[in-house]
Amino acid sequence: DAKTTQPPSMDCAEGRAANLPCNHSTISGNEYVYWYRQIHSQGPQYIIHGLKNNETNEMASLIITEDRKSSTLILPHATLRDTAVYYCIVRPRDFISNFGNEKLTFGTGTRLTIIP
Amino acid sequence: EAGVAQSPRYKIIEKRQSVAFWCNPISGHATLYWYQQILGQGPKLLIQFQNNGVVDDSQLPKDRFSAERLKGVDSTLKIQPAKLEDSAVYLCASSYWGHAYPANYGYTFGSGTRLTVV
Numbered sequence: 001d002a003k004t005t006q007p008p009s010m011d012c013a014e015g016r017a018a019n020l021p022c023n024h025s026t027i028s029g030n031e032y033v034y035w036y037r038q039i040h041s042q043g044p045q046y047i048i049h050g051l052k053n054n055e056t057n058e059m060a061s062l063i064i065t066e067d068r069k070s071s072t073l074i075l076p077h078a079t080l081r082d083t084a085v086y087y088c089i090v091r092p093r094d095f096i097s098n099f100g101n102e103k104l105t106f107g108t109g110t111r112l113t114i115i116p
Numbered sequence: 117e118a119g120v121a122q123s124p125r126y127k128i129i130e131k132r133q134s135v136a137f138w139c140n141p142i143s144g145h146a147t148l149y150w151y152q153q154i155l156g157q158g159p160k161l162l163i164q165f166q167n168n169g170v171v172d173d174s175q176l177p178k179d180r181f182s183a184e185r186l187k188g189v190d191s192t193l194k195i196q197p198a199k200l201e202d203s204a205v206y207l208c209a210s211s212y213w214g215h216a217y218p219a220n221y222g223y224t225f226g227s228g229t230r231l232t233v234v
Contacts, residue, residue, distance in 0.1 A: 043225025044207075
């Protein structure tokens with residue numbers, strides 16, 4: 001079962017920042033927070049991940065609360081091409097001792113619609 | 117680099133027929149996954165390979181589904197016989213693994229095969 005809770009849908013105006021929340025209140029110390037998105041008729045695409053510090057890359061920023069029980073994915077200037085389903089996933093950190101347990105467990109995600 | 121290749125892109129079959137899907141992962145990716153995505157749901161893992169060995173097939177309906185990765189590279193997923201509830205998108209993904217596996221490596225997914233069983 002997915003260990004995260006996300007709103008089923010959100011709208012955002014084009015050009016504005018899209019802020020997608022995720023609750024992962026049962027996250028353990030060895031688990032990362034990953035974000036993927038799935039554009040219509042495509043496979044999921046990796047966006048960003050983090051452990052406890054805020055992270056930024058060319059696609060997005062990830063803000064993780066100090067207690068790590070929730071996070072927010074930020075798309076700073078949303079475009080129509082950002083319309084997709086966004087998945088927040090927790091995943092074990094130690095890939096050596098957890099060999100064979102690298103699967104991603106998807107929930108139903110947040111359907112983000114960018115409004116022109 | 118080339119992405120994960122899957123074929124066919126679409127397939128329509130009648131119930132009780134057989135169907136096979138093919139996946140070619142990114143070169144050098146030792147781990148290969150097959151996911152099933154039913155409309156409106158997130159992808160669900162069916163089977164995970166490490167090279168040509170099965171690591172996790174706990175959610176694979178083994179009475180009708182089978183998968184193989186004989187040479188540790190490309191893989192096929194087969195359904196025999198198909199049921200109406202097998203209508204879904206079948207996604208293949210691959211990832212790098214090694215003792216220096218950096219935690220920031222994500223999966224790379226193919227575009228999937230959309231199966232419709234009528």
